[in-house]
Amino acid sequence: MIKMILLILFYLLFPLLIVWLCQKWSFFEKLGMIVLAYGFGLFIGTAGFLPRGSDGFRYALMGESVLKTEVLEKLIAEGKATQNDRIVNKIAGIQNNIVTLAILLAFPLIIFSLDLKRWLKYAKKGFISVALALVSGIVMVTAGFFIWKDTFPDTWKLAGMFEGIYTGGTPNFAALKLILNVDADRFVVLNTYDMIVGAVLVLFFVTIAPGIFRAFLPKYKQVNGNDADVDKVVNETENMNDFSGMLQKKMLLPLLKALGISVLISGAGASLSLLVPAEYKQYEMAVVVLSITTLSIAASLIRSVHTIEKTFQMGMYLILVFSLTVASQSDLKTMFGKGMMDLVLFISWCYFGSLFLHILLARIFRIDADNFLITATAFIFSPPFVPLVANALKNKDVIVTGIAGGVIGYMLGNYFGTTLAYFLKGF
Numbered sequence: 001m002i003k004m005i006l007l008i009l010f011y012l013l014f015p016l017l018i019v020w021l022c023q024k025w026s027f028f029e030k031l032g033m034i035v036l037a038y039g040f041g042l043f044i045g046t047a048g049f050l051p052r053g054s055d056g057f058r059y060a061l062m063g064e065s066v067l068k069t070e071v072l073e074k075l076i077a078e079g080k081a082t083q084n085d086r087i088v089n090k091i092a093g094i095q096n097n098i099v100t101l102a103i104l105l106a107f108p109l110i111i112f113s114l115d116l117k118r119w120l121k122y123a124k125k126g127f128i129s130v131a132l133a134l135v136s137g138i139v140m141v142t143a144g145f146f147i148w149k150d151t152f153p154d155t156w157k158l159a160g161m162f163e164g165i166y167t168g169g170t171p172n173f174a175a176l177k178l179i180l181n182v183d184a185d186r187f188v189v190l191n192t193y194d195m196i197v198g199a200v201l202v203l204f205f206v207t208i209a210p211g212i213f214r215a216f217l218p219k220y221k222q223v224n225g226n227d228a229d230v231d232k233v234v235n236e237t238e239n240m241n242d243f244s245g246m247l248q249k250k251m252l253l254p255l256l257k258a259l260g261i262s263v264l265i266s267g268a269g270a271s272l273s274l275l276v277p278a279e280y281k282q283y284e285m286a287v288v289v290l291s292i293t294t295l296s297i298a299a300s301l302i303r304s305v306h307t308i309e310k311t312f313q314m315g316m317y318l319i320l321v322f323s324l325t326v327a328s329q330s331d332l333k334t335m336f337g338k339g340m341m342d343l344v345l346f347i348s349w350c351y352f353g354s355l356f357l358h359i360l361l362a363r364i365f366r367i368d369a370d371n372f373l374i375t376a377t378a379f380i381f382s383p384p385f386v387p388l389v390a391n392a393l394k395n396k397d398v399i400v401t402g403i404a405g406g407v408i409g410y411m412l413g414n415y416f417g418t419t420l421a422y423f424l425k426g427f
Helices: 002-024 026-031 033-047 055-061 069-077 084-112 116-148 155-167 170-180 184-206 209-216 227-238 249-275 278-300 311-328 340-364 369-381 383-393 396-424
Strands: none
Touching (some): 002 026, 002 033, 026 033, 033 311, 055 069, 055 084, 069 084, 084 170, 084 249, 084 278, 084 396, 116 369, 116 396, 155 170, 155 184, 155 340, 155 369, 155 396, 170 278, 170 311, 170 396, 184 209, 184 311, 184 340, 184 369, 184 383, 209 369, 209 383, 278 396, 340 369, 369 383, 369 396
């Protein structure tokens, strides 16, 4: 029991070290907190710090993370599993619970921080580009599904997850893992390749992309905007990784209130899933997550909720807990193997194909280069990357439009990813 409590405390508290490392050294900050969380988790899972279970136990899992107690006891009685597998199964149960709770509580907190009314006011400046980005993602991810659907199992799940991350970001990617019941190994592989391909695109966006796109897309037309709004947005976005002051009483109490609201919303989402008929139980988690998403958006419209400081950071801390835990369920020695090149090609198709189609549509609809690039950044990489690309463009006026598009993406990612996945499942 003590070991299990220590394991839970490790998962919940170790991300504090990750946050400290990123604040202390610029090298770790550049790597990113999510990358570090996955890195430490993979090290734990691969180095053998946690027991892996017998061959019979792992075979009986058949893609599931945990065995029911009665099933495990029957295997032990038949000699197909060992006594030690009880501990392995208990650890897996703890990991699954932490992964699920972290995401269900994190998503409302992230949404609370987004002032939807304010961002919709600015989104109209780049609304056409936002719509074209959505269309591009759906078309190219769907095309990728049909190209690779017979190459690896459950390609429809991959399509849904990449539609979610292309529209929204890492929180949507993690939420869709729960909705679509993607196993830990597959999820970590997907996220690892996603980060690698994404890093190539980030480098492209902040170096030669502005010059290339400005060569064949219309030039940006200066608009007299509100400099105070722009400066405020830049400050808010650049402080998204600032976790300082969260434990101070004046900030901690409102954050606990926000966490309490998140618990209530998650509980309401879980309660709604009880209404799902028995024959549709495979959609139960989809009902939970999408209900939570909808209720969170509604709560964010309440001024006293979305003005609570640091809710985004608290949500991202829980994403770090999720990332560390899910990565520790994987083993590098077994997760990379046959079919990985096809997976790289699929991910590359989703990213670069969507970007290419978005460019063509931007050319047809005469979207200027700066608004195109900032919208693509918001969709592919999420809001925190917008100021970085705006700086490469030397145009801070497009930041508000970019953030607005990213906020819309966060809110739509779960809906679009889930809908596309289950639509494609029938093919």
